[in-house]
Amino acid sequence: MTTIAKTPSTTARSAGRPPEPKRDLKIATGLSHVALVAWALITAGPLLWVLLASFKSNTEIFLGKPFALPNEFSFSTYANAWSDAHIGRYFINSVFVVVISTAGTMLLGAMAAYVLARYKFPGNRAIYYLFVSGLAFPTFMALAPLFYILKGIGLLGSFTGLILVYIAYSLPFTIFFLAAFFKSLPYEIEEAATVDGASHVRKFFQIMMPMARSGLVSITIFNIVGQWNQYLLPVVIMSGPGADQKLLLTQGIAQISVSAGYQAEWSTLFAALVLTILPMIIVYAIFQRQIQAGLTAGAVK
């Protein structure tokens, strides 16, 4: 930790001294590298430890050598987690919910953001503020009433209810960023389309959506990550009769860690943790280029 804290000041001082600028610059760059690699290790360290532990048996975990390699790399802990601890089912539930709700969020969010960013109509500002003020409220605030509302309309413990809630809670952030993004796009092409007689809906889907692609991709990733990470909302919503078949991955993990205390199935827990990270790695691998481009573009605004 200390390396990182020191480096900026050292680099600044050494780079600022006039004589021997070249050597100093080299040192500064070298220090930057060292600091960043050290930091990356601190960042990734806990994850590596989990990966190692996920291949170990219970006895090995408790042996007291956290960084020792496991005796054999067997996937039996993963098989255990997948079938015995029902992680497989929860995994599929999670993927299902996140895919649909992210798609829904992006569609509804993009439509609303487009309108708010590009059209002048009475009430525009009021609606915009209504949307983005949702950003200011921590989720837990609305948990109790949300529970009763869903119970009232019979959506408690159903995927439909959860998906709708996910969409509603992701919309403020989505609209906030996408509205800024749509505003930054050029107006000429849209005007040309209007002259050519394109309808509003067609302009939106065939012209604005493709132009906003990088912004859409980065917010999509953001929503996938955010919704995949949800824990509190599913705990409240996925309750009631029959809900135990519909738990999500994060709930499954919480369940293992509670029951692991008695059955001592810690290796299963670590395998489940790795299984949770895996899809995000895949998403990242697929969208790596767009994430970089999108984040940059999103930041320009």
Add this chain to the structure above:
Amino acid sequence: MSVVDSPATRRPNDPGRSQQHRAPGHAKPKRRSRESGRTPWLLALPALVLIAGLLGYPLVRMVVLSFQNMRLRELLSGRTPPWVGFDQYTKVLGDGVFWSVVGRTVAFTFVSVLISVLFGLGIALLMRRVSRGVRLFMVVAMMFVWALPQLVAAQIFRWMTDSDFGVVNYLIDKLPGVDYQNHSWFVNPWQGWSVITTLVVWAGIPFLAITLNAGLTQVPKELLEAATVDGATPWQALRNIILPILKPLIMIVTTLSVIWNFGLFTQAWVLRDGHPEPQFQTLATYSYTQAFGQSRYSLGSAIAVITVLLMLGVMIFYIRQMFRIGEVD
């Protein structure tokens, strides 16, 4: 892209065509002008309905609930709970425990956001100096942490700080002359909170660093070169060029971090095994325990309402700024 280009490219080449379109009289533009009044609303409507129903209405209900006295009995029988006016609020505000929770939450938010933003900015600045390969490595490492569910991250930290088998005790114990075997991190609240803060900062930095790094690419190189030629020290360049340009972005991410960290729930909850001791309660966990643990639903709601008001009171200026930046007029 061809879809995007075609209308624009077609227009100048084919002026007769667009005139033909206009020729059949006023019917078409008129229909469109009527449509343009409705379509914006139609496009925004689904999002509006969802937010109003699932975010707006619960908040209104929460406010209403805080003026009633909903206990388990009313909940089970479905009767309308009695109205009690400001009773819940006076109860909460007169409670010393509540104020200590407020103080703790504010202090935690301040410290954690300060550390995260400083580190995030520092890492973003360092990333500009290193080679492509290292930068890519950094981004990948950070993406992993960013993509980690809070619950999972909290579980990992709980295990690392476990008193019997935790890797942190194991490593500290290796230091000469230090005995950290079976050391419990959550007996002393300062140590416990430093574990929670480390977890939140560790998980929060990637978002900040990646966003700020993207923002740094917008700082014009010529400006920095000119400053160097004029003899500006790196510190001066940072203060007078980079920070002013980056200011709107820093403000947005800082405000978001404050909002997120102020609502700290999962991390404290998991690290304390679902039963946070009084010294590890934040406003979020406190409200939740009162409402669901003690079945004092109205009291919990009142705490939640006060939390929102507190946050808005402190943040209103920044939140307004953030919205204005987001508007880019």
